[in-house]
Structures are given as C-alpha cells and as structure tokens.
Amino acid sequence: MSYQPHGQHLIAGERIGTEATWHSSPASGPAHAFSTGTPALVAQACAAAERAFWTFGHATRAERAALLHAIADAIEARGAEITDIGTRESGLPAARLEGERGRTTGQLRLFAEHILKGDYLDRRFDAALPDRQPPRPELRMMQRPIGPVAVFGASNFPLAFSVAGGDTAAALAAGCPVVVKGHSAHPGTGEIVADAIAEAVAGQGMDPGIFSLVQGGRRDVGEALVQDPRIRAVGFTGSLAGGRALFDLCARRPDPIPFFGELGSVNPMLLLPSAMAARGEAIAQGWAGSLSMGAGQFCTNPGIAVVIDGPEAEAFSATASAALGAVGPQVMLTDGIADAYRKGRDRVRGSAGVREVLTSVCDLRNATPYLYEVSGDDWLANHELGEEVFGPLGMIVRARDADQMLEIARALEGQLTCTLHLDEGDTALARQLMPVLERKAGRLLANGFPTGVEVCDAMVHGGPYPASTNFGATSVGTLSIRRFLRPVCYQNLPEALLPADLLG
Amino acid sequence: MSYQPHGQHLIAGERIGTEATWHSSPASGPAHAFSTGTPALVAQACAAAERAFWTFGHATRAERAALLHAIADAIEARGAEITDIGTRESGLPAARLEGERGRTTGQLRLFAEHILKGDYLDRRFDAALPDRQPPRPELRMMQRPIGPVAVFGASNFPLAFSVAGGDTAAALAAGCPVVVKGHSAHPGTGEIVADAIAEAVAGQGMDPGIFSLVQGGRRDVGEALVQDPRIRAVGFTGSLAGGRALFDLCARRPDPIPFFGELGSVNPMLLLPSAMAARGEAIAQGWAGSLSMGAGQFCTNPGIAVVIDGPEAEAFSATASAALGAVGPQVMLTDGIADAYRKGRDRVRGSAGVREVLTSVCDLRNATPYLYEVSGDDWLANHELGEEVFGPLGMIVRARDADQMLEIARALEGQLTCTLHLDEGDTALARQLMPVLERKAGRLLANGFPTGVEVCDAMVHGGPYPASTNFGATSVGTLSIRRFLRPVCYQNLPEALLPADLLG
Structure with missing residues (x-):
C-alpha cells in the first residue's frame, strides 16, 4: 500500500486547499505538494475551536473518554497507511513507527481512563459555617478546561508528540479544542492522523471545531497561531531557538498565555x-x-x-x-x-x-x-x-x-x-x-538510560529552563493534563447551576 | 504604646541600614526615615536565600510546620505594636488591622496543617513491570519546592497580603526561602513583621537566609529582585501597570520564571x-x-x-x-x-x-x-x-x-x-x-458579595488576565502552594537516595 497525500489542511472537519503549495522532503520516495498555511486559515481554525469550546468544554467526562477511544480506533484503522507514509517521510524504520503508534493510541486510552477516575478535577469543598462571625459561605472548587489550545508537534516523534500526540491527548481529555500547526517534516503522516481525529469527532456527533490541522510552509503560521486571541495555551516540542521565539510572542501578548515548551537537554x-x-x-x-x-x-x-x-x-x-x-x-x-x-x-x-x-x-x-x-x-x-x-x-x-x-x-x-x-x-x-x-x-x-519515556502517572518530562519553559509542568504522563486546566471556585451557587462534576 | 521604626532592612537575620533614606508618608502621625533599598542588598538577600534553600528545601514538613506556627506566635506577640504603626501608616481602623492580623496568623497555621496532611505532595507511584517488553522501571513522583521566591506585598492588606502574607506563607510551607520587597505604604508595619519572622527562624535553629526584607525607595530594587538569577518565581499583588512591567522582566530573563501577579478586577x-x-x-x-x-x-x-x-x-x-x-x-x-x-x-x-x-x-x-x-x-x-x-x-x-x-x-x-x-x-x-x-x-x-475572601481549600483568588497573570493559579487558599512546587520523578532510585516523603 502506498499512501498518496491529499495535501490539504483540515479545518474543523473540512479539507481546505490553498493555491500556494510547498513540497515535502521525504527521506525516501517522491516529494508531495502540500497547501501552504496562512494566518487567515489559522484564524478560521481558532474561531471554530472557540465556538466548539462552548459545547466541548461542557461535555461529560464519559463523552470525552469515548472521543479519545474513537480517535485511537481511527488511528489503528489507518495503521498501515501511517507506517507507509511515516517511514518514507521520517526515515524511521517501520517497527519504530508501529511501536510509536501503539504509544500514541495507548496514551489516548490512558487519558480516557484518567479523566473517568476524576482525581484530576481536584474537587474541594468547604462547607458553609452560618454561625461563624463573619459567616462562611459554601465554597466548592474544581478544575475546568481553559479553552482552545495550540499544539506544535515534534520532528522526532511524528505520531506520539505530533498531531494526536501527548499534548493533543491531554488537551482533549481536559475539554479543550485543539489547533495543530503541522510539522513540515511529516505533513503526510500528520494529515492521515488529522483525518482520523476528524472522523472520530464526527462519529461522536461533536462539533468539528474541536480539532483542526493547519499545515505549515510559512513562518507566520505559527506566529499567528500563538498570538490568536482565542488560544489560551500552547504545547510545543522542538528546538530552543524556535521555542523561545514563540514563548516570547506568548509573553508579549496583550493577555499573556502560558507556553509549555519542551526544548533542549543533554541529559547527563x-x-x-x-x-x-x-x-x-x-x-x-x-x-x-x-x-x-x-x-x-x-x-x-x-x-x-x-x-x-x-x-x-x-x-x-x-x-x-x-x-x-x-x-x-x-x-x-x-x-x-x-x-x-x-x-x-x-x-x-x-x-x-x-x-x-x-x-x-x-x-x-x-x-x-x-x-x-x-x-x-x-x-x-x-x-x-x-x-x-x-x-x-x-x-x-x-x-x-x-x-x-x-x-x-x-x-x-x-x-x-x-x-x-x-x-x-x-x-x-x-x-x-x-x-x-x-x-x-x-x-x-x-542505573538505567533516559531514552524510553514511560507514559504513566509518575512520569515527569520537563525540567528547569531550557529543558522546558515551565518547570512546574510535564508534557508526558497523566500529570500533563494540568497544563490545560484552571481552578474555578463556586460560592453559594444553587445546585441547578453547579457543574455536574461537583454534584456527583 | 507608640512603635518607633528602626528603619533598617532585614537581610538574612541581620538589620542593615543604608546611608540613603526615604521618608514614609503615614495617614497620621510623624513620618519616619527608612533605609533605601539597593540592587546590592537584593543580591545579598538572594545569595542568602539560595544558600538557605540547600537545607530548608530538605527540611521535614514537621519542621516547616513548626516554623509557620512560630512565625504566627511571634506576630501575635507583637500585636499591639503592629496595630499601632499599622493604623498610623495605612489609615485603616484598629479593628480592621486586628482582624487582618488574625487572618494572617490563621493562614500561616492553616498552611502548617496543610503540609502535615501531605496531599499537596501529589505522590504518584508506578510499580516496575520487569516482565513487560520493554520492561518498565519503577517510577515515583512528588512535588518539590522550586527555590527562592520573591514576594511583592499589596498596599491594601499590610498584613495578610504583605511581608508574612499568603505568598510568604505558601512559599515557606512549600520549602522555598523568601525575599520580600517591602511596600512603601507600610514600611514600619513591614519591619515589625520581618523581625517576627527572623525571630521565629532563629528560634527554630534554621538558616537565617530563609527570609529577608529589602525596603524600597528606588524603582530598581524590585527590578533587580525579579531578575536575580537565584529567584525562581515571583508572587505579586498590586496594580496592572506595575505588575505587567515586572511580568515582562520575568519573561525576558535568559531563563524565564513564572510571575504570579494578581492585578486588576472590577468584579461585576x-x-x-x-x-x-x-x-x-x-x-x-x-x-x-x-x-x-x-x-x-x-x-x-x-x-x-x-x-x-x-x-x-x-x-x-x-x-x-x-x-x-x-x-x-x-x-x-x-x-x-x-x-x-x-x-x-x-x-x-x-x-x-x-x-x-x-x-x-x-x-x-x-x-x-x-x-x-x-x-x-x-x-x-x-x-x-x-x-x-x-x-x-x-x-x-x-x-x-x-x-x-x-x-x-x-x-x-x-x-x-x-x-x-x-x-x-x-x-x-x-x-x-x-x-x-x-x-x-x-x-x-x-446572592452574596465578593469582598471577604475566605482562606480555605476551595478558594480561588485569581482568574483570566488582567485579574491575574496566571489563570491556572490562585494566590489565596491552600491551592496557592502549587505555585511554588515542581514535579520531580525518581526512576529506579535505591531507597537510600529517595526523599523521606516518598518512603513514608
């Protein structure tokens, strides 16, 4: 089987082509033409993500878990095609890409189980003390999703740290729509995975704005994405220079947003x-x-x-x-x-x-x-x-x-x-x-070697700068969901207005 | 009783005066001369904090809890003096300052109890799976303190959001030494509280570098503090303009650090x-x-x-x-x-x-x-x-x-x-x-009013920009300790090298 890329963006469930194209540079086999990303496409994807958040941000944990499993299923169904184009684009051997596919679907399913457990919500409750002076109102707290998230995949894990990688899995698990800036090293691999996600979203009857992939080809695509006012956080894996440039843009926004960048490390x-x-x-x-x-x-x-x-x-x-x-x-x-x-x-x-x-x-x-x-x-x-x-x-x-x-x-x-x-x-x-x-x-x-990053509860893939831009966070493992959450306190609200997760 | 300020900085347990002084501008009563802060004093305080972290960052939770209680005791012992100078400096009535003192010592004691419970450590354990292919090593995780923290107090809570306020309490509870930039609106109130902290630190036999207060008087004091390479995070309560300027300095550092600023809000x-x-x-x-x-x-x-x-x-x-x-x-x-x-x-x-x-x-x-x-x-x-x-x-x-x-x-x-x-x-x-x-x-x-911010587990005092610079964090309540922690994963380490908190 030889996969022929369609070369289009995937914006909120729709394939969109642009006149301008750029060519991939695979390790083997023919180059393919891909539509060039533009700031206008980024804006379109972010608007769709913002719209989708009003429903997806309130989807039940069971609904989000079902979506994560459906994405894993859709990726598995495309396994042979992914390995075919992935090996050609990246030069990585088939066995490696097959293992990485398992890691990718495994972490989607792990996040599904993780949110069903509910611990990540960090629910807190302080009962009312009406007789105290001054009286204490009833206070409840839980973690809520932050809104649309931008994801920049890594060159070196075209599956597990890319379109449906850890950042995307954690964001979707949290309830955040995702806009991925496609990596130019594996655009064909990326588009298949994006198609898989879109199929899963449609299959669950959810708003297609939950997910978009904008292919690259121009530097201003990524710059537009991190500066879009609807984006609430960025997950990034890549080089120190590229990451720092995007970090700086996030910090300089009128409303700064967190940039979770995993940059350089020599791992002594x-x-x-x-x-x-x-x-x-x-x-x-x-x-x-x-x-x-x-x-x-x-x-x-x-x-x-x-x-x-x-x-x-x-x-x-x-x-x-x-x-x-x-x-x-x-x-x-x-x-x-x-x-x-x-x-x-x-x-x-x-x-x-x-x-x-x-x-x-x-x-x-x-x-x-x-x-x-x-x-x-x-x-x-x-x-x-x-x-x-x-x-x-x-x-x-x-x-x-x-x-x-x-x-x-x-x-x-x-x-x-x-x-x-x-x-x-x-x-x-x-x-x-x-x-x-x-x-x-x-x-x-x-007494071991650091290559081999287990996806589990206790993993920390992060560290002081320049290993990461946020030493308080990890980009691998279930704790990585915390990047895309914010605490909200509900004081004295009637049950009719409380989120279901605070009543259960 | 009328408190006469000594007007000096408190650097790692020592009172230090400078030739240059500035005068306070109290709401009533005489102005006092205070030593002017300098970048050199900031550097001295930060060096002491860094040195102290090597012991304080590994103090037991019981030791840190004892320190927090000792600080609360030392503040209570100075209650009359604090109210005296505090009312003169701020114009706030005595009853308000007495209530605020209770809030301040109450939150120090709350953090003592909170760390003793240990939930905040977020301990995670993934057992080794030696027979899996590839084998999984044993992985343990817990939250560790980040290092020295800079604190900028608020004008409007000269006790509860100032020298020994919520930021300081949370940082010390986490195991982080603190360097406070004194607020020019209440320097005398600040110096008494600093003396109380220093007495408590000495009484516990701890490194005096755990705490310093550098009084202001010059704009470059705060700028030097947030840019000092030993500072790992900043807690700030104040104006949008002042907070954003310091946020920008933190983001532009060679190694950016988190700036937890609580800025403006109209609370509709x-x-x-x-x-x-x-x-x-x-x-x-x-x-x-x-x-x-x-x-x-x-x-x-x-x-x-x-x-x-x-x-x-x-x-x-x-x-x-x-x-x-x-x-x-x-x-x-x-x-x-x-x-x-x-x-x-x-x-x-x-x-x-x-x-x-x-x-x-x-x-x-x-x-x-x-x-x-x-x-x-x-x-x-x-x-x-x-x-x-x-x-x-x-x-x-x-x-x-x-x-x-x-x-x-x-x-x-x-x-x-x-x-x-x-x-x-x-x-x-x-x-x-x-x-x-x-x-x-x-x-x-x-059906209530937002004034009156309860210090408890479920409180969130934060929000999207410009309410705060980090919508994922709160500056009031026990969850605020998370700002000063980072996750560390221990893979396959012998028990002799694991932190005691991971063995208990």
Whole structure:
C-alpha cells in the first residue's frame, strides 16, 4: 500500500486547499505538494475551536473518554497507511513507527481512563459555617478546561508528540479544542492522523471545531497561531531557538498565555566510582546503544557521560568508542537536522581541550556517531560544551575527582533527565549529588538510560529552563493534563447551576 | 504604646541600614526615615536565600510546620505594636488591622496543617513491570519546592497580603526561602513583621537566609529582585501597570520564571429579574456596604452592577445612591491611591453616556463614594468603562434586556469574581450566563458579595488576565502552594537516595 497525500489542511472537519503549495522532503520516495498555511486559515481554525469550546468544554467526562477511544480506533484503522507514509517521510524504520503508534493510541486510552477516575478535577469543598462571625459561605472548587489550545508537534516523534500526540491527548481529555500547526517534516503522516481525529469527532456527533490541522510552509503560521486571541495555551516540542521565539510572542501578548515548551537537554549521566569499577564496560555498551538509538534523535538522549579520570575512564572510553564505531550511518529526520548535527559536531570538535575519540564520515541526511573527550577543567571553562547537539554525539567529561564531579553537576543547565550509575559503595557521593541534580532535572534515574519515556502517572518530562519553559509542568504522563486546566471556585451557587462534576 | 521604626532592612537575620533614606508618608502621625533599598542588598538577600534553600528545601514538613506556627506566635506577640504603626501608616481602623492580623496568623497555621496532611505532595507511584517488553522501571513522583521566591506585598492588606502574607506563607510551607520587597505604604508595619519572622527562624535553629526584607525607595530594587538569577518565581499583588512591567522582566530573563501577579478586577455583579423584583432594594443596600467598606480598597470590590432597565433599576439606583450618600469620607491607603481614585472618577464621568447619580467632594487623602449610570449600549461601546477604579466608585449598567446582559457578560475582561443575584425564576437566564462568567472569573458567587475572601481549600483568588497573570493559579487558599512546587520523578532510585516523603 502506498499512501498518496491529499495535501490539504483540515479545518474543523473540512479539507481546505490553498493555491500556494510547498513540497515535502521525504527521506525516501517522491516529494508531495502540500497547501501552504496562512494566518487567515489559522484564524478560521481558532474561531471554530472557540465556538466548539462552548459545547466541548461542557461535555461529560464519559463523552470525552469515548472521543479519545474513537480517535485511537481511527488511528489503528489507518495503521498501515501511517507506517507507509511515516517511514518514507521520517526515515524511521517501520517497527519504530508501529511501536510509536501503539504509544500514541495507548496514551489516548490512558487519558480516557484518567479523566473517568476524576482525581484530576481536584474537587474541594468547604462547607458553609452560618454561625461563624463573619459567616462562611459554601465554597466548592474544581478544575475546568481553559479553552482552545495550540499544539506544535515534534520532528522526532511524528505520531506520539505530533498531531494526536501527548499534548493533543491531554488537551482533549481536559475539554479543550485543539489547533495543530503541522510539522513540515511529516505533513503526510500528520494529515492521515488529522483525518482520523476528524472522523472520530464526527462519529461522536461533536462539533468539528474541536480539532483542526493547519499545515505549515510559512513562518507566520505559527506566529499567528500563538498570538490568536482565542488560544489560551500552547504545547510545543522542538528546538530552543524556535521555542523561545514563540514563548516570547506568548509573553508579549496583550493577555499573556502560558507556553509549555519542551526544548533542549543533554541529559547527563554521572558514573560513580564503585559502579565504574564493577561494570564500567557494560555501562559503556549500554550508553552507546542509548546514545545511537534512532540516530540519537531523542529529547532524552544522554549526550554527556561524566566520569572520574583514571584507568576505568580509559576503558570506558575505549569500549564506548568501539560500540559506537560499529553503528552504521542512520538517516536523520530532516535535511535541516542532519545539517545542524554536523554544525554541532564542528562546534564541539573545535572547542578548546576537546579530543576526538571516534570520528567518521557523515554526509547527506545521514548521521554516524561521534565521541569526544574533555577534561573537567575544560568543560567547566566552556559553557557551550553543555549545550545539546541533536543526534548520536557523545562527550565524556573526565572529572579530576569526586569534588569536581559535584562542581560539574552544579554547573549544569536545566535538563529533562539526569542519570546516576552507582553501586552501594557510591551511596555517600550520590547523596551529595542528589540535591544538586534534583534542582537540575525533572527526572532522576539510577542505573538505567533516559531514552524510553514511560507514559504513566509518575512520569515527569520537563525540567528547569531550557529543558522546558515551565518547570512546574510535564508534557508526558497523566500529570500533563494540568497544563490545560484552571481552578474555578463556586460560592453559594444553587445546585441547578453547579457543574455536574461537583454534584456527583 | 507608640512603635518607633528602626528603619533598617532585614537581610538574612541581620538589620542593615543604608546611608540613603526615604521618608514614609503615614495617614497620621510623624513620618519616619527608612533605609533605601539597593540592587546590592537584593543580591545579598538572594545569595542568602539560595544558600538557605540547600537545607530548608530538605527540611521535614514537621519542621516547616513548626516554623509557620512560630512565625504566627511571634506576630501575635507583637500585636499591639503592629496595630499601632499599622493604623498610623495605612489609615485603616484598629479593628480592621486586628482582624487582618488574625487572618494572617490563621493562614500561616492553616498552611502548617496543610503540609502535615501531605496531599499537596501529589505522590504518584508506578510499580516496575520487569516482565513487560520493554520492561518498565519503577517510577515515583512528588512535588518539590522550586527555590527562592520573591514576594511583592499589596498596599491594601499590610498584613495578610504583605511581608508574612499568603505568598510568604505558601512559599515557606512549600520549602522555598523568601525575599520580600517591602511596600512603601507600610514600611514600619513591614519591619515589625520581618523581625517576627527572623525571630521565629532563629528560634527554630534554621538558616537565617530563609527570609529577608529589602525596603524600597528606588524603582530598581524590585527590578533587580525579579531578575536575580537565584529567584525562581515571583508572587505579586498590586496594580496592572506595575505588575505587567515586572511580568515582562520575568519573561525576558535568559531563563524565564513564572510571575504570579494578581492585578486588576472590577468584579461585576449581574442582577437577574426575579431577584431584582423580589429584593432589589435589599441588594442595593448590601452592594453599597460592600462597595464602600474599607474605602472600597479591595481587590474584589464589586465596581459594576448590571441590571435590566426599568422601574426596578430605577429603585435600585435610588436606594444605592442614598446608602452610598450616607457614607462619610474615608482615608485612603496612600496619597497616590487617593490621587488615582480621583483620576479614575474623572475618566468615568467624562465618558460618553455616563450619568452622575451621586457626587460629593473628595479631596486630600480621602475618598467618598461616587455612583454612575450608563446604558448597556454605551458601556459596550467604551472598553475603558470596564477598567478598575480602585476605591468606592460604583457603576450601574442598564442593559436593554436579558440578551444585552449576556452580551455585556461576554464583553467582560478577566475578573477575580463575578456575582449573580438570582431567585428561582432566574434559573434559565442564569444557566445561559454561567458558562460565560466561568470563563471570565476565578470565583463565581450567588446572592452574596465578593469582598471577604475566605482562606480555605476551595478558594480561588485569581482568574483570566488582567485579574491575574496566571489563570491556572490562585494566590489565596491552600491551592496557592502549587505555585511554588515542581514535579520531580525518581526512576529506579535505591531507597537510600529517595526523599523521606516518598518512603513514608
């Protein structure tokens, strides 16, 4: 089966084409023409979303849960087509896209179950105290949806962080209509998923304005979307530069809105001495696998390994180099990402004190792993070495001793994850590191690798800037629904006017 | 007893004076000299707060609860002095300040009980699934304090929204050190409360950097505080212009931080026909009392009453005018606020279609009530008539009919509160209004007045911009602690490294 994109936008259930088009740049197969987005289309989608909120924002949790299951069903029904166009557009292997599809439908169904439980409503009740002086009125509180939400998908998860990804699932679960700005790296994959959502919305008899996809092709599409007065919040996964620009637009609005951006992270691993002595080479093997998996194109890719200098560091480096050297070239998601990868490599290898351990040829849209080493002193002296290079590029930082490892931890920027590899003998040092790392990252791991972000209740995918623009939020897991809610207090209202969820 | 201010800053437990001083401008009694704040003092306070966070951020909940109770005790011990200087500085009557002191110590104790319960930690646990493919690691999550917090108190609550007010109580309860920028309207009241906090901190054997008060006197003090790299969030109550300027500085930081500002609100009341027919005059009496209480200097002061035109509107207006006319002049909090009140009055009465119902002489630092009327058409045509005038100024908007009342509701800006006065016969119209008003305000009331903000679990003191800068948050009630927390996920960590709160 070969999917032929129709190339149109999907605005409130209707396919709309524009005269102006742009061409996709797939990893394999023919390019396709896609309608170019415009601010006028954005406005049309936002007006439909605003209109739909008056009903969808008051739909029952059961109705919203049914919609989420229907979307998952409609995506599953298009599984083969999605994998077909998705592999061509992204260069990701079929097995990966099939797994990601499962993750996508799984998280839609998880949110359906989550809202049915109702805990997320955070219902609070303070009874009236009529005899107190002054008397206390009856006060009830619950979380309500905020209104239309804009979503910008990620290049690296064309399904799970895109059109029907975590942001969309959380927003719809909350009761918020969604307007997606399509990612130019996978417009055909995006349009199938959008069609699936529209079919599900129609099947549930809901207002089609609940969902729109505006394809890109022009910079002002995204700018118009985050500045539209009807949009109440933005979910974004992408680059630091692009995310910060949109964050700034949100903050400068006459009425500022929250921008939930998940931006850059190098996800450092700290290898403590006992663990290094006992199993440094096994950790090196694991690291090489985690670092190069999917061409290293994960937000949680562990780009830095901090070790204490000495013979174990030497062996670690040699093992990691050998393992990474065995990884062949992998196709990257877009030409631009491949280009940025090589630029990042040039920046790293041109930095003072950086030694190239593993090099290779890396051209076209391909990535091969690189491995560099630097002393703790040189790393600390050069802030840029702490910045993300998106792709399979590893850096070993050789700290002089445990104190310098602590100093390096303190110098880290905000991260999605920090990882400790440790054995029992490392507990004392780990106890010194924990309070430092806790301030740096949204997720702390022991003896594992950060790639593989579980979608569950306890997950936190976020962290201090620049890992995310809101350190109080997560973009993965059930807690991510909180981004699209606001508390409302009902004082002394008759039952006839209270939301059903406050009466049940 | 007459309290003589020492006039110094309190930085991490030490009184520090500066050569430069400024003079307070009390409502009665002599002015006092206060040390002028500087960016260097701000930096010193922030450095101490950052240092203190390494211990205070890991203090047990019992230790933090004990601190909150000790602060409340120390404030109560200074009750007479606080009332003495507080009445002189603010012009508020003694009974009001005594009540506000009770509210202040009450909310400190409420937060102590709240953190002991532990629900706010939002602990989540996903068990390991070792046999799943791929295996799921063990994941635990809880909310952790964010780090040092800056607090800007309000002029109108020199105790409950100031040095030891709700923002400080919530931040300390969370485990965040606090740096307060003192309000120039009540510097002497502020310094006593700061001394009380410092005594409590010392008495608990805690790091004195947990708390600092930097007095003002220069605009760059507040600007330095919100831009200090150690500050992780800001709590602010004050004017729209001042709040927005600080919000913008927070958003433009290299690492943006959340600014929780509670800004302007006119708190409209909508009077539905059956209620108006049955008890319009009683509502008018109640409104006049709520509107003029404390010279109308409440964030939740109900400045606008929307009625449907006709004989009941006439009677409502006459009764409100008579009741307001009987209110004598009241001294305002500051010269600047009195001046702004008269400017607001001039703006309103110069607007097209506005009719003056009650006028009076209002000079010096005094306020007398004013009452105006305007048709629904004229109100809708002039966006400025929806802006807050801080003080006892009421506006009656005479809607043509129920449809125009709905149109007026839709045209409202974000509010802290919206109030319905209704009887059973009004249910159908109220059901049309509810979804509209819910999007406009953080708190909806029936048959009451919004002044009187209960400190409890279900309270929401916040709302869409400009009522607040973060519609997802409240600045009053136990939910306000969430502003100063961030979720952290612990993956596969040995028990020896987990926070005690995740083991209990």
